[in-house]
Amino acid sequence: MPLDETAEGVYAIAPTPFHPDGRIDHDSVDRMTDAYVAAGCTGITVLGIMGEAPKLEPAESLEIAGRIIRRAGLPIVVGVSSPGFAAMRSLARGVMEMGAAGVMIAPPPSLRTDDQIVTYFRQAVEAIGDDIPWVLQDYPLTLSVVMTPAVIRRIVMDSPSCRMLKHEDWPGLEKISALRGFQKDGSLRPLSILCGNGGLFLDFEMERGADGAMTGYAFPEMLVDVVRLQKAGERDAAHDLFDAHLPLVRYEQQQGVGLAVRKYVMHRRGILTSDAQRTPAGKLTPAAKAEVDYLLSRVARVDRRAAVG
Amino acid sequence: MPLDETAEGVYAIAPTPFHPDGRIDHDSVDRMTDAYVAAGCTGITVLGIMGEAPKLEPAESLEIAGRIIRRAGLPIVVGVSSPGFAAMRSLARGVMEMGAAGVMIAPPPSLRTDDQIVTYFRQAVEAIGDDIPWVLQDYPLTLSVVMTPAVIRRIVMDSPSCRMLKHEDWPGLEKISALRGFQKDGSLRPLSILCGNGGLFLDFEMERGADGAMTGYAFPEMLVDVVRLQKAGERDAAHDLFDAHLPLVRYEQQQGVGLAVRKYVMHRRGILTSDAQRTPAGKLTPAAKAEVDYLLSRVARVDRRAAVG
Amino acid sequence: MPLDETAEGVYAIAPTPFHPDGRIDHDSVDRMTDAYVAAGCTGITVLGIMGEAPKLEPAESLEIAGRIIRRAGLPIVVGVSSPGFAAMRSLARGVMEMGAAGVMIAPPPSLRTDDQIVTYFRQAVEAIGDDIPWVLQDYPLTLSVVMTPAVIRRIVMDSPSCRMLKHEDWPGLEKISALRGFQKDGSLRPLSILCGNGGLFLDFEMERGADGAMTGYAFPEMLVDVVRLQKAGERDAAHDLFDAHLPLVRYEQQQGVGLAVRKYVMHRRGILTSDAQRTPAGKLTPAAKAEVDYLLSRVARVDRRAAVG
């Protein structure tokens, strides 16, 4: 099932589970995969920026991607961003052979001008081959590469194999409206737009025309419900659920420690055996863990799924 | 009343009100000043980054600062950050003569090493004179200058006239704990810590030891109440009120358009005659304004002060 | 004599002479002005990035610009880059009233996308008025704003009052060729191109089609001669003279200390009474001064004008 432009719903950004000694925790990989399926996710994204992908050796990357592909029964997108095209190509072709639905590519931070950005993605597609469906990641806050809607349109129109935008500009609501406007005026072909940034603006992103979310919030069930409610036109209900989780979403969306929060919550939920990260890692102090516990207890007053432990 | 290290409560970051043609709107300056006083603010900060200070001519800066100083009856902090020390000095000494309580200085984005940062603030204090109480602004997200707690300690211990930290690192909770830890171990003298970032983490910042907020959220009443409730030990009540506002706080805390949101809400509240900014300005589309209106209506279900218009 | 697109030769970038106590050194301003005229410069640029402009108060900026305008009898370009358009406008209109030939505008470092850059210059021209001839400064190494030739073309074609490009991209030879190519194919109107970067590539920049130099090398006589020789087709002679100075040009072209080197050499030449800078300043150690002295002695073996002291 190759990725196409009709993709919607929630693609969970999967962290990579480790044992405290740094080995990959395969049991947790499996439990996590099952949890995403049970939560109603429509896909899973592995080896993303939040998946500690650069900390893996190439063989480990292939192993994790393969394991999740075989188990999930859902379309799997694999992050293949790399400082060089040779490594990007070998990972991309390797995971597609294993059955991935597509790959995701982020721009390197050195790009500045519109032309540099467009050229980079053209070369990347030449490197991996134009038969591999791919997702364009737009994440200026971390990558410092700023793409206007017109640049995204150039990239998408240049490459028929680009099927999806992982939208995580911040602020980004007007960008969704601009891209949907391009489609209305006929200058942009159909394109799936899934939103990231931990879900911090998912409530309104859906109203602006997004197809769903691609992010790693530790309760994907909430993301699934908000996407469903918004599509059903139940605006107030969508916001009510979203707002109940927002204090925790906001806490998780802290640069540098966000992944530690996410893994800690998934550990508290019984999905991960350990919240370990490979070095270098942002760590949670006892004070921070107590704050997350308090937030969980408050979310649980509205959404019982947050009642952990 | 010069600023000292016992400052607490809420210092509102004041925007600069303009007429649609770009002239300063003095009536709105006065109404805004009165609104901050009525909201229970303990101080006001003018000419900050969100105050469009670089868009003003020197004479305008002095005029606005003076007008607010004369009217408010509260301690006024004036942002004096400048590309050069000559302009910093003349503004700082000018506003102190008018009765300001202190000035605020942010580091220029070019600073990188610990020593460069420490040296810059030593030179800045030499430039303005060591008799002027000043606030150290720590705002890496916008300024790209990263100060460790140990560097902040060096700056504060070097300069007796530094009285306050405007804390807006993100994430920043551990930084508050580290600084308060320095004070417990005797290596840092007393220092007021007021938090920024639109209030996005004020709920927990108070629990980590902050003295209050210095930020410009369009409902300073909420900030005042959260600070008061946390100091009174009413944790759940503080979070309940905070969480009711959080969807709007989050919406206002978008880089680039945040000031437009803030001015729009203050206009809806009847404080500003117009939400105009001087060029260049982030503008709100009709869709964005409708989103803010919707958020206001949702906040108003819990906090009637948000029922506008 | 307003600046127009036929400008050529050497516009010296003037430093601002100070006394050791930080006051402006008017006698040195006059001597420096006379030295530029005597060296054969066709114009002078004041208040540029290397002119310590941000360290001046607005009144000082006007005073220095006016003094040089009145004395030189050459077209004077004044740097008016500013964090805000109000200050940019008042300085620009002030110096034009005093008789400046034009102003120079550099982009603020926050700009990223092509559209952001184009929009900024359109707003800047609206701010200062479209009756003021202006120079577009393209200086990515210091400003971190990267403009493609196509973006420069958009800016120039949008603004008839843009008369000159101060070219200091690095590397930048192909950019000159691209712009001259645009003019050959009719898509770009006539435009003066003067090159900066301390003259480090002036030998080849002339061969690619530049009209001259706008930079502050402490021996503008060399720049004047290289421009003249290249225009006369005396390629080898131009390179011979250039190469004799290159070790010193290279030494002067060090980020951060370059201005200290330049002022030191101008002091050794008897043009400046002191090599003082206002704080913050890069300073030369005795070892560095001895290195400059050694380089001067080596240059003097070929070019007697470098025999100082």
Add this chain to the structure above:
Amino acid sequence: MPLDETAEGVYAIAPTPFHPDGRIDHDSVDRMTDAYVAAGCTGITVLGIMGEAPKLEPAESLEIAGRIIRRAGLPIVVGVSSPGFAAMRSLARGVMEMGAAGVMIAPPPSLRTDDQIVTYFRQAVEAIGDDIPWVLQDYPLTLSVVMTPAVIRRIVMDSPSCRMLKHEDWPGLEKISALRGFQKDGSLRPLSILCGNGGLFLDFEMERGADGAMTGYAFPEMLVDVVRLQKAGERDAAHDLFDAHLPLVRYEQQQGVGLAVRKYVMHRRGILTSDAQRTPAGKLTPAAKAEVDYLLSRVARVDRRAAVG
């Protein structure tokens, strides 16, 4: 022969030779290795930033490093900088088993504070093992990480296996003096300092106390001679030779196209069969090639080794 702190002379930074179709050109690898030996280099550095290392697959990296190690009979330093410690470790241990003399590590561009930098290198040494001699690369212009002399001292004193500084700060002369001063006052242990930046300041770097060069200028013979002459106290002769090459050194030291110039000259010299780079690559236009040819002819008037073709 493991790298130690007595290393001196010239370590050539080796580019990676490719065929025009992107395959590694093994014949050219061998010819290049022999040429470095013949030029009098005391070591070779492979897989550096200029070696297109990120464009190689892990197996290719090992293959190239191994081939040069076996052939050269000189100490070989291998660049192992990587976004993650797992890949850094496996490459470092792999090349040491093959007989490398040491590895080189550059900081990732995200580091800002002194403590972040020191911590990163401590973790890197833990990752590769403290039995591997390593070179600290200090290259702010490209990496945007600024290390003060005091930070370098902390790193070196923390890690006995750090044996060398690849110095390429710009400007950097005072940094060499500061580090040598630390050694005089006993606060820094012995450390080899080899200088980079294409050799642009090698003339004075030797006088400040450097032990030699580690850079990739296409005529390592000149670097070898300048190092030798300076050590022999023949200052004027060193500068005479250096200055004859400086116009070409300067041309080669252009960000982005520098590698293209270097490969072109090595191709003209008969060392590389092709000047091909893997994508993405800075390319030389015919105009640029003609400029390099002209510069070669001018250098050859003084140094016959530059008479190519």
